Amino acid sequence: MQSAIKIDHLYFRYDKEYVLEDISATITDNEYIAIIGPNGGGKSTFVKLLLGLLTPTKGKIEIYNTTPDKSRELIGYLPQNIHFNLDIPLQAREVILQGRLSAKKRGFSDKDFQILESLAQNLHIAHLLDKKIGELSGGERQRVLLARALATKPKILILDEPTAAVDFKTQKEIYQLLQELNLTKIVVSHDINILLQGVDRVFYINRKLYIHEYIDIDIKPKEGHFCEMELFEQLGGEHACNH
Numbered sequence: 137m138q139s140a141i142k143i144d145h146l147y148f149r150y151d152k153e154y155v156l157e158d159i160s161a162t163i164t165d166n167e168y169i170a171i172i173g174p175n176g177g178g179k180s181t182f183v184k185l186l187l188g189l190l191t192p193t194k195g196k197i198e199i200y201n202t203t204p205d206k207s208r209e210l211i212g213y214l215p216q217n218i219h220f221n222l223d224i225p226l227q228a229r230e231v232i233l234q235g236r237l238s239a240k241k242r243g244f245s246d247k248d249f250q251i252l253e254s255l256a257q258n259l260h261i262a263h264l265l266d267k268k269i270g271e272l273s274g275g276e277r278q279r280v281l282l283a284r285a286l287a288t289k290p291k292i293l294i295l296d297e298p299t300a301a302v303d304f305k306t307q308k309e310i311y312q313l314l315q316e317l318n319l320t321k322i323v324v325s326h327d328i329n330i331l332l333q334g335v336d337r338v339f340y341i342n343r344k345l346y347i348h349e350y351i352d353i354d355i356k357p358k359e360g361h362f363c364e365m366e367l368f369e370q371l372g373g374e375h376a377c378n379h
């Protein structure tokens with residue numbers, strides 16, 4: 137199987153202390169990885185290294201056999217805290233089409249509009265395209281931003297907490313959508329719902345990386361919530377809880 141991402145003895149620090157330490161992993165083409173872990177554990181930092189927004193202090197990352205900074209157009213990304221000026225009178229369709237803009241190009245082609253239409257169908261947002269982005273609910277807006285990330289036709293989709301501000305039902309819907317998408321997916325989440333919906337492996341990041349290959353658990357969420365520490369107890373990941 138072709139590898140999408142190879143991470144080899146990766147270390148990273150912003151200042152003195154390492155935030156990520158000795159991380160090695162290979163992610164195969166079309167794999168679906170969930171990244172979980174405590175606040176400050178290094179998940180967003182890890183994702184920014186994959187995107188080439190940060191450079192490893194030590195070690196190496198390869199994305200489809202090249203460096204992250206050379207493979208940016210292969211990755212669709214939805215950051216954790218997207219600061220969107222909701223007063224800007226942009227329609228949802230314009231926000232999605234921004235994903236089709238590139239430095240080389242002015243204006244949009246028929247293909248751009250076809251991609252917009254098919255994403256709108258697949259993500260169930262066709263009825264929202266004419267609405268202003270500021271008028272959408274949190275869950276609707278996340279779907280539009282997901283469409284924008286996919287509009288680049290990436291080989292890898294990286295989402296950092298895509299469901300942080302949406303209700304339980306919308307979380308489930310978004311994860312259902314993600315399950316249906318056929319590309320390499322890396323999704324950071326505190327929401328245990330993700331683990332129930334088609335994930336191949338779970339990466340628990342807390343300075344170090346702990347990989348869980350199989351997810352075979354009997355989860356009975358209380359009022360839709362399930363602590364990830366409880367989950368790791370069930371997974372037998374005692375090392376993951378103690379760091």
Ligand SMILES: Nc1ncnc2c1ncn2[C@@H]1O[C@H](COP(=O)(O)OP(=O)(O)OP(=O)(O)O)[C@@H](O)[C@H]1O
Nearest residue numbers: 150151155173174175176177178179180181182216
């Ligand atoms: N730009 C920065 N400069 C210095 N330290 C940073 C910077 N960004 C993050 N850190 C630190 O790096 C560590 C990891 O942060 P990171 O944002 O990667 O965690 P996270 O796992 O994404 O957390 P959360 O679940 O809260 O999103 C934290 O201790 C944080 O304070």
Ligand SMILES: [Mg+2]
Nearest residue numbers: 179180181216
């Ligand atoms: Mg984060």
